[in-house]
Amino acid sequence: MAITAAMVKELRELSGAGMMDCKRALTETNGDMDEAIDLLRKNGQMKAAKKADRIAAEGICMTNVSEDCKLGVAVEVNAETDFVAKNEKFQTFVAKVAETVVKSGAADMDALMAAEWTYDESATVADALTALIAVIGENMKIRRFQTVKEDNGFVAAYTHMGGKIVTMIDVETDVINDAVAEMGKNIAMQCAAMKPEYCSREEVDDAFIEHEKEILLAQIMNDPKESQKPEKVIQGMIQGRIAKELKDICLLDQIYVKAEDGKQTVQKYVDEVAKANGANIKIKGYVRFETGEGLEKKVEDFAAEVAAQRAKA
Secondary structure, eight states, rough: OOOOOOHHHHHHHHHHHOHHHHHHHHHHTTTTTHHHHHHHHHHHHHHHHHTTTTTOOEEEEEEEEOTSSSSSEEEEEEEEEEHHHHHHHHHHHHHEEEEEEEEOOSHHHHHHHHHHHOOOOTHHHHHHHHHHHHEEEEEEEEEEEEEOOOOOOOEEEEEEEGGEEEEEEEEEOOSSSSSHHHHHHHHHHHHHHOSSSSSSGGGGHHHHHHHHHHHHHHHHHHHTGGGGHHHHHHHHHHHHHHHHHHHHBBBSSSSSSSSSSSOHHHHHHHHHHHHHHOOEEEEEEEEEEETTTTTTOOOHHHHHHHHHHHHHH
């Protein structure tokens, strides 16, 4: 069967693969479009396997909040380069992943990867990822996702720097209006900017407190002047430093970044909004994703790369 330019164009539009790859697939399958797509997928899997050991530490995070704001999802998808992270196809894929999490109700990564890719009933999320790797030519990974559901309030979300950081806040409240919604958005922004480790002090493990006390005591005892102070004074110093640290790492204890007096805590800001709107408001938790946090970054050494290419020549 003669392979026409129109057939190649159609396959390219369907698959997103390169023109020569499409022509070769159609030739090998005698023009059968479905078989050609399968062949491209198989080849894509082979290519993806070769790329799987590359470091994927760039990428973007996205959120998807339901229309009634009762359910929110945050996802992080990684690629090898920031260039690809800005690619429209990549960003569209990430948005679709977030939407698929909402639609599928996936509880963990295995369930998500096996879920039906709602944009192609014959494919799973894993298939869609493999296909995109083949098209773009970089290793990619759906690294994580987290869901927040709040039936007695709403989920507020914020995106910073085009997806470098995303946050979601779980707000329990009996009043939902513009002022309360704005409060949720402001706290989501606070979370993005101040990087808390806990929502409230109640979440802080006792073992963490004891560990910090040991470190602070060692620091004091290693100081010739402070180590000479009475035990009661030393314990007071430790408690004061612990309290200061908790104010830094607990979202509700942090100084609210928009506070006019520079003293109001996030919790006091919540209380202020609650009183002004006759509401009962509780911040139950948060999600904060920062792209690539905790991942090894690929270090480019251009001079070494040039030297290696010369050695091969």
